[in-house]
Every structure is written in C-alpha cells, then in structure tokens.
Amino acid sequence: MLINRTKKQSLKKHLIALGFGMCSTALSAGVDIDYHIDGFLTAGFGVLTGGQVFAQQLDVNTLEFQILSGLPPLYDTVLVRPSIYNYNGKIDLQEPAILGLNARVDINDKYSFVLQVTGTGNEEFSADYEWAFFEYRLDDNWDFRFGRLRIPLFMFSDTLEVGYTYPWVTPPAEIYQLVNFTSYSGAEMVYENNILGQDLRASLYYGSFAKTDTAAGVTGTFSVRQILAGYINFGNQDIQARAGYIEALLLSVVPTPGLTSIIEAYTTIYGAPDVLPGYEFNNARAHFADVGITIDKNNWLFLAEVVQQGTNTPQFKTVRGWYTTLGYSICGDWLPYVGFAEMKTLDKTSRLYGGPLGAAINPLVSLINTDQKTITMGLRWDVFTNTDFKLQVERIDPVHGTPGLYSVNPHQADYLIRGTVDMVF
Amino acid sequence: MVIVNPKVNIAALTKTDLADIFLKKIGSYSKDEKLTPIDQKPNEVRTHFYEKILGKSDAEMKAYWSREIFTGHAYPPHSEEGDLSVKESVSNNPTYVGYIDSTVVDEKVKVVAHVD
Numbered sequence: 441m442l443i444n445r446t447k448k449q450s451l452k453k454h455l456i457a458l459g460f461g462m463c464s465t466a467l468s469a470g471v472d473i474d475y476h477i478d479g480f481l482t483a484g485f486g487v488l489t490g491g492q493v494f495a496q497q498l499d500v501n502t503l504e505f506q507i508l509s510g511l512p513p514l515y516d517t518v519l520v521r522p523s524i525y526n527y528n529g530k531i532d533l534q535e536p537a538i539l540g541l542n543a544r545v546d547i548n549d550k551y552s553f554v555l556q557v558t559g560t561g562n563e564e565f566s567a568d569y570e571w572a573f574f575e576y577r578l579d580d581n582w583d584f585r586f587g588r589l590r591i592p593l594f595m596f597s598d599t600l601e602v603g604y605t606y607p608w609v610t611p612p613a614e615i616y617q618l619v620n621f622t623s624y625s626g627a628e629m630v631y632e633n634n635i636l637g638q639d640l641r642a643s644l645y646y647g648s649f650a651k652t653d654t655a656a657g658v659t660g661t662f663s664v665r666q667i668l669a670g671y672i673n674f675g676n677q678d679i680q681a682r683a684g685y686i687e688a689l690l691l692s693v694v695p696t697p698g699l700t701s702i703i704e705a706y707t708t709i710y711g712a713p714d715v716l717p718g719y720e721f722n723n724a725r726a727h728f729a730d731v732g733i734t735i736d737k738n739n740w741l742f743l744a745e746v747v748q749q750g751t752n753t754p755q756f757k758t759v760r761g762w763y764t765t766l767g768y769s770i771c772g773d774w775l776p777y778v779g780f781a782e783m784k785t786l787d788k789t790s791r792l793y794g795g796p797l798g799a800a801i802n803p804l805v806s807l808i809n810t811d812q813k814t815i816t817m818g819l820r821w822d823v824f825t826n827t828d829f830k831l832q833v834e835r836i837d838p839v840h841g842t843p844g845l846y847s848v849n850p851h852q853a854d855y856l857i858r859g860t861v862d863m864v865f
Numbered sequence: 866m867v868i869v870n871p872k873v874n875i876a877a878l879t880k881t882d883l884a885d886i887f888l889k890k891i892g893s894y895s896k897d898e899k900l901t902p903i904d905q906k907p908n909e910v911r912t913h914f915y916e917k918i919l920g921k922s923d924a925e926m927k928a929y930w931s932r933e934i935f936t937g938h939a940y941p942p943h944s945e946e947g948d949l950s951v952k953e954s955v956s957n958n959p960t961y962v963g964y965i966d967s968t969v970v971d972e973k974v975k976v977v978a979h980v981d
Contacts, residue, residue: 554937598936605932772922822924
C-alpha cells in the first residue's frame with residue numbers, strides 16, 4: 441500500500457506527546473478547558489483457506505507501474521483500497537491490528553480541536569493523522585470544521601478503523617475497498633436538527649487529498665482535488681437512512697523529467713485521450729453515489745448499502761457495490777449475523793478499445809474488472825461493555841471471468857476466516 | 866425515576882424527551898430548555914434506564930457513543946457514581962436531569978418521569 445512516509449512517525453511517540461500535551465494545556469491555561477482522550481484497539485487474525493491471494497501486492501505494483509509509465513488501463517488501481525483485507529494462506533496476525541487515540545479539546549462552548557492518530561500493524565504502527573481539525577459551533581444547529589477530516593464517503597467510512605462501531609470484522613469490501621483515500625484537507629459544514637420528530641444530520645464538505653510515494657527512485661503523487669461532497673442522515677435510534685454524493689478530480693503527477701519520453705511515447709502509440717502535456721496525467725472526474733439504511737429494533741439489526749462509482753474516462757471502470765446484513769441480538773451480548781455482498785463492473789464491454797489497439801490493450805483493460813460475490817456468516821460477542829470478540833467466515837467468489845479482488849484469476853471461490861477483538865477505552 | 870431540581874418548572878418528561886436529552890439530540894424539548902443530562906457509571910440502574918428509554922443494551926449504547934466520539938460529533942453525558950451522587954448533583958444544579966432508583970428519592974429532587 442502506498443503511504444505518505446513523510447507524515448509518518450512512531451505512533452507511540454505521538455500518543456505520549458499527545459497525552460502530555462493535553463495535560464499541560466489544561467494545567468497551564470488555568471481556565472476551564474475541557475478535554476477528552478479516548479482510544480480504540482483492534483487485534484486478531486485472518487486466513488484464506490484455499491490458496492487465493494488478495495490483490496494488495498498486485499495493486500502496489502500496478503500503482504507504482506502506473507506512476508512510472510502512465511499506462512491508462514491500470515489507472516483504476518488507484519481507486520482500490522487494499523487494506524480492508526490482506527490475507528493469504530498463512531494466518532496473519534498483523535493485518536487486522538489497529539491502534540488509535542482520539543483527543544478533543546473544548547476551548548469553550550464555541551471552539552474545539554479534535555485530533556485522531558491511528559496506526560496499523562501492517563505499517564508497523566506508524567502514525568496517521570486521520571482527524572486534525574478545528575471546530576466552530578455557531579449554534580445548536582450549525583457546526584463548521586476546518587483542517588484534516590475523515591472523508592465520510594459511505595455509511596461506515598468515518599469509523600472504518602473503529603471495529604467496535606460495526607458488527608463485522610470489517611465493513612464489506614465490495615463497497616469499502618472501492619476507495620483508497622480516507623481523509624481530506626478542507627472544510628465541512630454540518631447541520632443538525634430535529635424535523636418531524638426525526639434526527640437530521642446533513643453535511644457539505646470541500647477539500648483535497650494527496651499522497652506521495654517513491655518507486656524505483658521516482659517520486660509520484662496521487663491526488664484528489666476539488667472534492668465536493670455531501671451526505672444526509674435522517675431517522676431515529678431505530679431506523680436511519682443515509683444518502684451521499686461525492687465528486688472529485690483525480691490526478692497523478694510524476695514530476696520527473698526522465699518520464700516525459702515514456703509518457704509521450706505512450707501517448708503517440710495509443711493516443712490516450714487524457715494524457716496531459718508535461719508530466720501530469722490521469723485527469724479524471726470521479727463520482728460516488730451512496731444510499732444506505734440501518735434498522736436496529738427489537739433485537740433485529742438490518743443493514744443495507746449500495747454505492748455506484750464512475751468517472752468520465754474509460755480508463756476507470758464504473759462499479760456498483762452493495763451489501764445487506766441481517767443480525768439478531770441474543771441477551772444483548774450475542775449478535776449472530778449473515779450477509780451478502782456483490783461488486784459488479786458495469787461497463788466491461790463499452791470500455792474496450794477497437795482495432796489493433798484493442799487487441800494489444802484489451803487484456804489489460806479487462807484486468808481491472810473486479811466482480812465478486814461474498815456470503816458472510818459471523819458472530820459478535822460483547823465480552824465487556826467496551827470489548828467485543830468477532831468471528832467471521834466469508835465465501836468470496838470471483839465472477840464474470842474476473843479475478844474479483846484476488847490478485848490472480850483462477851476463478852475459484854475461497855473462504856476467508858477472521859477473528860478480532862475490538863476495544864474502545 | 867427521572868429527577869430534576871425542585872426549582873425547575875417541569876411537570877413531566879416523555880420517553881422521547883428523555884431519549885433526546887440523554888443522547889444530546891436537538892430534540893423538541895432540549896432545544897427550549899437547556900437541561901444537562903447526568904448519567905450513572907455502569908450499573909444495573911443505568912442498564913435498566915437505557916433498556917426502557919431506548920431499548921438498547923449497554924454494548925449498543927457504547928457502540929453508539931463510540932461512533933459519536935470517534936467522528937468528533939459528541940461526547941456522552943457526564944456520569945456519576947451511583948444514585949446518591951446523581952441525586953446530590955441534581956439537587957444542587959437547576960439544569961441537571963438524572964435518573965435514580967425509586968428507593969432513594971426524597972424532597973431534594975422532583976420526579977418528572979417513571980421508568981418501569
């Protein structure tokens with residue numbers, strides 16, 4: 441997975457600094473500054489039983505290859521978020537491990553500062569700032585946030601790392617692996633009210649995201665600019681409905697003169713329509729539309745969500761992902777659940793090239809189709825009020841001649857078995 | 866029993882009012898009257914209260930507040946250790962609303978709802 445290494449340092453150092461920082465702020469100010477520090481932790485294991493391998497390694501390679509070469513058919517991999525699951529035939533104890541710390545400082549009734557630092561096991565717990573924002577509360581209805589914010593793309597996007605907040609080991613990959621950026625820098629306007637006896641939360645946000653990595657000595661940047669998005673949550677404690685929409689400009693920039701010839705040569709051969717002059721390429725406007733519902737009533741839990749992702753260029757596929765999950769709470773502490781999820785590429789045919797170019801390039805174009813179906817069975821046990829244990833089995837079946845989210849394409853279903861312990865503290 | 870300070874000019878609170886207040890929602894009641902909810906630290910009284918008011922278990926309430934906390938939206942109400950502490954706080958603060966077992970109710974507080 442590509443990471444902005446320049447922003448990463450030891451999580452442990454950050455947590456210590458954060459803790460002491462909070463205390464000293466409150467003490468030295470000598471005023472009634474309210475602050476909260478909370479944390480979350482996930483640890484566990486996962487294993488793919490049938491020998492399949494998920495696409496993380498391929499994605500890293502193809503993304504680096506894309507940065508280096510600018511090959512349009514592989515652009516799509518920048519939208520794949522491999523970290524939802526990354527397992528192979530060996531039992532993996534690193535992948536589900538997540539540690540996070542959240543601090544909120546209420547300077548007064550109007551102004552607050554929120555910082556959230558997370559680290560994951562497969563990145564050696566290096567620190568990521570998912571949230572670092574300043575908040576201004578105009579009144580009971582309006583909040584304004586500025587800084588680095590978690591991008592609330594889908595129903596569970598803003599607590600993706602906090603396993604305690606959802607029933608599964610991780611939210612279904614058919615939706616939550618569609619995107620590989622989780623935060624943005626910008627501003628958010630949140631409106632909350634009670635309308636017709638129901639809770640309304642509406643958000644409008646604008647910003648950008650960029651990450652840089654070096655492959656083979658060449659540094660490339662993937663950025664998402666002009667993110668303009670919003671969502672509405674409406675309902676009550678029993679039923680919540682959500683609708684969201686996001687539009688953004690995707691850019692990859694390779695500021696290395698040595699690559700010019702590669703990009704230009706490629707443009708000459710294939711006439712790629714969106715290769716820009718200079719070193720920029722991959723100028724695509726992407727959109728995501730999302731609708732979801734949560735029903736949590738009389739011991740029953742029902743979740744469903746559908747997302748459609750598309751762009752204005754054939755270099756990215758148009759995908760629809762959806763899932764549904766049904767659970768029943770027993771004695772308040774046990775939640776067995778079953779689910780089904782599907783990811784489908786909607787433009788497999790229309791994205792193909794014609795003529796001699798097609799013969800050369802269509803196999804690569806088709807490589808990025810990732811259709812799959814997943815049947816899930818699981819059990820969540822709330823061991824303590826702040827700790828759960830989850831065991832989940834998924835049958836992940838690549839379909840329609842694609843590898844699904846596996847890295848190879850034997851068109852075989854495989855079973856993913858995962859167990860985690862989630863804590864909030 | 867749901868209690869407020871005797872000085873508060875409130876006759877009764879409905880289940881919906883209590884849900885709005887204790888979830889810190891912008892409900893019809895809490896919008897007009899700035900009532901501050903006082904919770905209890907985990908115990909049987911608290912478990913019973915949330916089961917009756919919201920139909921949620923301790924774990925479900927924890928999951929709800931975790932979502933609010935880790936998205937920076939809200940924090941749960943301040944919590945006190947047991948019935949007597951809640952009664953003491955409510956009797957000293959005209960904006961506080963809490964819940965206690967019926968056996969410890971006295972003239973220092975006013976009952977505005979029964980949770981049975």
